[in-house]
Each structure stands twice: as structure tokens, then as C-alpha cells.
Amino acid sequence: MSKPTFGTHPFLLGFDELERLVERTARASDGYPPYNIERTGEHGFRITLAVAGFEEADLEITLEDRQLVVRGRAADEGxxxxxxxxxxxxxxxxxxxxxxxxxxxxxxxxxxxxxxxLQRSAPENVVTKIKIESAR
Incomplete structure (x- = not known):
């Protein structure tokens, strides 16, 4: 008997994409540059990357499908x-x-x-009543 994963666990419906996101992120990391993540309030976070030697023009930050991507390309030093x-x-x-x-x-x-x-919006606690229809 195998251990269920996010995508196959019967109580976690619709989380199959989460497993793919975790795998994709694990492959993209090589340890450089080093970084910190800190909490900055009840719903805030700060990611700090050590990018010594890079200027603002050498860095690019994009948001791609719920993935924050930071790229650095140092200019040619001649x-x-x-x-x-x-x-x-x-x-x-x-x-x-x-x-x-x-x-x-x-x-x-x-x-x-x-x-x-980064800032996480406060989650709204929404309760929705689902109408049950008769099968007649």
C-alpha cells in the first residue's frame, strides 16, 4: 500500500497542482544567492536576497503563475x-x-x-449553503 500524495488523497480535492508547484520550486533552487524570509506583521512577509555586486538594472522580479521569480544577470565587467x-x-x-x-x-x-x-490578504470566512435537489 502506497502513501497518498496531495493529488491522490481522498480528502484533498483539487490540490494536485500544489504537488507540481512544490516539485518545480525544488528543482529551481541551487543555494545562490542566499536569502532570508521574515514575518513583518500579522499578514506580512519579507524576502531578503543577498545580491552583492548586482545593480538595480541587473535584477528582474516577475510573478509567473503564483511563482515569484527573481533573476540576476551581472553586467560584463570588461x-x-x-x-x-x-x-x-x-x-x-x-x-x-x-x-x-x-x-x-x-x-x-x-x-x-x-x-x-509580501502581504497576505486576511481570509474571509465564507459559509455557503448548498441546496439539495430531489432526484425525481
Whole structure:
């Protein structure tokens, strides 16, 4: 007997897409750049990515099918000769899956840190009565 997954569990109807989102996000992460996620109030979150060496023009933030994608492409540095290079400046893509009702409020680049502020709308507790029709 196998363990049920999100898509096959009998009490979780319509969650099959969630399993695909988790798999897609797990494949997209390689550990660079490092990041933090913090709570900023009752319904707020902040993602902070360490993007030393990147300028605002080198970064792109998009929202694609409930997935927040941050891309960085460092500009060509020309003819610099490095004796030691410890600060990574390679291109990257980092993705975060956002739940329903989570909106991006804005982003700021400051001192080599990219802050992305998110806000979850307060869920409404809706009760709907379903009419039962006779099968006659």
C-alpha cells in the first residue's frame, strides 16, 4: 500500500497542482544567492536576497503563475584582472511559490540586499449553503 500524495488523497480535492508547484520550486533552487524570509506583521512577509555586486538594472522580479521569480544577470565587467574573486557575481534565478491571496507590495535594493515585501490578504470566512435537489 502506497502513501497518498496531495493529488491522490481522498480528502484533498483539487490540490494536485500544489504537488507540481512544490516539485518545480525544488528543482529551481541551487543555494545562490542566499536569502532570508521574515514575518513583518500579522499578514506580512519579507524576502531578503543577498545580491552583492548586482545593480538595480541587473535584477528582474516577475510573478509567473503564483511563482515569484527573481533573476540576476551581472553586467560584463570588461578587462578587469582578478587576483582573487570571492564575491560571486554569476547569473541566478531564485523562485518562491506564493499562496492564494499573497500579493507583492514592492521591492527595494539597499546595501547589496534586495528586500521583497509580501502581504497576505486576511481570509474571509465564507459559509455557503448548498441546496439539495430531489432526484425525481
Amino acid at each position: 578587462e578587469r584582472v582578478w587576483l582573487h574573486r570571492g564575491i560571486a557575481a554569476r547569473q541566478f534565478q531564485r523562485a518562491f511559490v506564493l499562496g492564494d491571496g499573497v500579493e507583492v507590495e514592492g521591492a527595494k535594493l539597499r546595501n547589496g540586499l534586495l528586500d521583497i515585501d
